[in-house]
Amino acid sequence: MQLQAICGAGVAAKSSDDIQLAWANLVRTGTNVMQRVEDDLKRQGFPPVAWYDVLWELDKAPEGVLQQSEVQARVLLAQYNFVRLLDRLERAGLIRRVPCKVDGRSNVLHLTDAGRDLRKGMWPAYDAAIAVHVGSHLSQNEAGVLAGLLSKLLPDRKTLAMRTR
């Protein structure tokens, strides 16, 4: 009872002004910066960043081959959105979905040559967009601090992955 009073258990927590501003700026900045980067890519005829993410996961893997579920876990999209993203990537000839030999439920994703090329071709534009919309506003040091503070708001990998089911 004392304890409850002390730490406010059972009562909805209230956020301070600083917290609220951090929240507001986080959402605004997140969507805004994302938008601008996406726009830059689109203007140059490139697909969305989400495409890049998948291609990059595959490109990092040996042979450009990875379990579908593994990629899914890394890109943090809802399962049904991920499946349909793969539909688009496959239709565009960037990846192939191959039924897994060992586990009849799962697929193995293969990066095609076209996919590899696109990933590689996108990077300079992507990198430049990040430099313009993030880098140019922050010192090296500020970027590090920002990254650190942001990471404090992220749940760990496992929790993160669970949210996509």
Next chain:
Amino acid sequence: MQLQAICGAGVAAKSSDDIQLAWANLVRTGTNVMQRVEDDLKRQGFPPVAWYDVLWELDKAPEGVLQQSEVQARVLLAQYNFVRLLDRLERAGLIRRVPCKVDGRSNVLHLTDAGRDLRKGMWPAYDAAIAVHVGSHLSQNEAGVLAGLLSKLLPDRKTLAMRTR
């Protein structure tokens, strides 16, 4: 020619590792924290944060009345998305769209009593969600620093508003 070589003019800028991490964390954290807050609200039967934003803008205004274009400029949604958000709000009886007497092109938005009540009723849940998903991970001071760093990435109001056309 010397100049070009020195400052890299004409060559796409490259971002450093710190910058890239800041970018990655910004996007991840932004969407993730937003998601969790939205989920909390939804679980309690409340509409999305975007609804709150509009209602709040109107509630702040004297009489709960504001030009549609003015609200539009503040909430930073694309024009067509904003219009349709208003469709939903109006259908839900939270606002009314009234043709403007002085300018035949524009509307004036009126917050209804139901709208005012909903806004007010949402806040505790919203505030609590912010406290949980942002506040509990940061000290007061960290929140201030984070807000400051994030604001450096935002373009000014005017530029921001232009992007929504």
Next chain:
DNA sequence: GGCGGTTACATGCAGTTGCATTCATAATTG
């Protein structure tokens, strides 16, 4: 081996978004 539960992936449907365009009314200007 067969039955309940779980995992991996897919899909139908309704709701939302992006894009291009339209409509009507101001504002500007030749």
Next chain:
DNA sequence: CAATTATGAATGCAACTGCATGTAACCGCC
């Protein structure tokens, strides 16, 4: 003041998303 341009708002359509659910294959266990 008529013609042009600019502004505020809306909409048709295609694409995308969320949600619930479906299907098939695996896993554990009696």
